[in-house]
Amino acid sequence: MKEKKLKIDACFSPHLYPVYKDNDSIVVIIDVLRATSAICVAFEYGVEKMIPVATVEEAREYKQKGFLVGAERNGLAIDGFDFGNSPFHYMGDHVKGKTIVLTTTNGTQAIEAAKGAHKVVIGSFLNIDALCSWLLSQNKNILLLCSGWKNKFNLEDAVFAGAVTDKISHGNDNYKLGDACLALMYLYQMAKENPIKFLSHSSHKERLAALNLKEDIRYCLTPNQTKVIPIYKDGALVKL
Amino acid sequence: MKEKKLKIDACFSPHLYPVYKDNDSIVVIIDVLRATSAICVAFEYGVEKMIPVATVEEAREYKQKGFLVGAERNGLAIDGFDFGNSPFHYMGDHVKGKTIVLTTTNGTQAIEAAKGAHKVVIGSFLNIDALCSWLLSQNKNILLLCSGWKNKFNLEDAVFAGAVTDKISHGNDNYKLGDACLALMYLYQMAKENPIKFLSHSSHKERLAALNLKEDIRYCLTPNQTKVIPIYKDGALVKL
Numbered sequence: 001m002k003e004k005k006l007k008i009d010a011c012f013s014p015h016l017y018p019v020y021k022d023n024d025s026i027v028v029i030i031d032v033l034r035a036t037s038a039i040c041v042a043f044e045y046g047v048e049k050m051i052p053v054a055t056v057e058e059a060r061e062y063k064q065k066g067f068l069v070g071a072e073r074n075g076l077a078i079d080g081f082d083f084g085n086s087p088f089h090y091m092g093d094h095v096k097g098k099t100i101v102l103t104t105t106n107g108t109q110a111i112e113a114a115k116g117a118h119k120v121v122i123g124s125f126l127n128i129d130a131l132c133s134w135l136l137s138q139n140k141n142i143l144l145l146c147s148g149w150k151n152k153f154n155l156e157d158a159v160f161a162g163a164v165t166d167k168i169s170h171g172n173d174n175y176k177l178g179d180a181c182l183a184l185m186y187l188y189q190m191a192k193e194n195p196i197k198f199l200s201h202s203s204h205k206e207r208l209a210a211l212n213l214k215e216d217i218r219y220c221l222t223p224n225q226t227k228v229i230p231i232y233k234d235g236a237l238v239k240l
Numbered sequence: 241m242k243e244k245k246l247k248i249d250a251c252f253s254p255h256l257y258p259v260y261k262d263n264d265s266i267v268v269i270i271d272v273l274r275a276t277s278a279i280c281v282a283f284e285y286g287v288e289k290m291i292p293v294a295t296v297e298e299a300r301e302y303k304q305k306g307f308l309v310g311a312e313r314n315g316l317a318i319d320g321f322d323f324g325n326s327p328f329h330y331m332g333d334h335v336k337g338k339t340i341v342l343t344t345t346n347g348t349q350a351i352e353a354a355k356g357a358h359k360v361v362i363g364s365f366l367n368i369d370a371l372c373s374w375l376l377s378q379n380k381n382i383l384l385l386c387s388g389w390k391n392k393f394n395l396e397d398a399v400f401a402g403a404v405t406d407k408i409s410h411g412n413d414n415y416k417l418g419d420a421c422l423a424l425m426y427l428y429q430m431a432k433e434n435p436i437k438f439l440s441h442s443s444h445k446e447r448l449a450a451l452n453l454k455e456d457i458r459y460c461l462t463p464n465q466t467k468v469i470p471i472y473k474d475g476a477l478v479k480l
Contacts, residue, residue: 012256016255020392179394179442187423187426
């Protein structure tokens with residue numbers, strides 16, 4: 001009898017997550033520009049815990065209680081908080097051993113949507129190889145949850161999900177690719193030679209370029225800057 | 241001053257439509273395998289009106305009132321109705337001048353979701369050139385609404401949406417492509433040489449192949465079999 005294959009699929013919006021959710025998949029949260037990249041950097045620099053919250057109000061309550069808080073909306077850091085969602089904000093000794101609360105336009109909404117899943121981990125180009133090795137070791141179905149932009153599809157999260165699909169399924173017949181992953185793998189194959197150029201017409205890249213965030217973009221698209229895999233446990237992200 | 245561009249974007253699921261909807265876009269309903277292909281064929285063969293309904297119960301009520309009714313769920317025609325959603329069911333004099341009620345797994349759900357839009361039209365490979373010429377003549381924003389499969393992304397609707405994007409934007413700088421359309425245009429460019437082969441791993445094609453519907457697939461992927469553009473008006477589809 002033919003062994004049943006594992007599934008890998010992708011969901012393009014937190015709003016669509018209820019359609020894809022099951023009790024069995026590992027969910028990878030993707031917000032390449034920039035929340036999940038920033039989270040990976042924070043753990044690389046020794047943050048102990050990150051508490052994702054959906055609203056600025058919740059973030060403000062934590063701030064009033066004395067927590068360090070990162071808060072971003074529409075690409076900009078919000079006044080009165082300690083960080084935005086640039087990865088560069090989380091590089092250095094100032095995060096080591098700390099608990100940081102985080103709210104962002106898209107990424108933390110995706111975590112909120114998926115928090116009941118079997119396992120929820122954080123993916124970005126910065127930890128892609130470590131992430132894929134771990135996913136392969138788990139022998140479970142995989143759902144790549146793209147944060148998108150305000151619940152719409154975005155190109156950079158899609159390209160990253162395609163890269164993960166490519167790495168997971170390359171020379172490996174154990175996974176059955178959902179239609180979204182099939183499409184994304186083709187997309188990634190077109191993007192991989194020069195992701196920055198490929199993304200140059202994407203809406204969010206234009207948005208960030210207008211905010212002078214070219215260095216952020218370049219960094220967020222650089223693979224394998226860390227081996228950490230942040231995982232969601234008991235209401236917070238911790239190092240796996 | 242630079243003239244403001246028109247927008248073309250794509251939505252991958254009726255469930256996601258509320259995120260994309262606006263008061264101003266023409267919505268193209270896409271369910272290539274097979275509802276929107278069947279609808280185009282029915283109008284080519286002279287059907288006067290098609291009433292899309294979301295549930296089998298509504299379809300049954302119409303049937304009891306004496307209407308001709310097409311009903312499909314999970315790729316199969318439902319017993320007790322006049323048609324399924326194969327385009328071949330709608331070819332011939334038996335549809336000429338008739339009103340036909342239709343309920344399908346995906347396509348009629350997308351029509352239901354979008355029915356409040358400015359204009360709602362039906363797209364398939366069968367009417368693609370006529371559709372694109374008309375869209376260009378309208379000088380309006382365009383939203384390509386893929387029916388998908390049970391609210392999940394599917395490959396064939398995405399490839400068709402990419403084909404429309406490609407035709408609309410080829411040598412035409414008037415449209416600003418949303419991220420989804422950017423991705424789909426790349427996808428279409430990879431698929432266009434041999435769409436049947438390209439779609440050979442898609443979940444729905446496998447589903448239909450298992451039902452011995454290869455002829456349906458081949459026909460539904462054949463461009464320009466008709467110039468009709470079905471449009472939704474006052475609760476029913478009519479010929480534009």
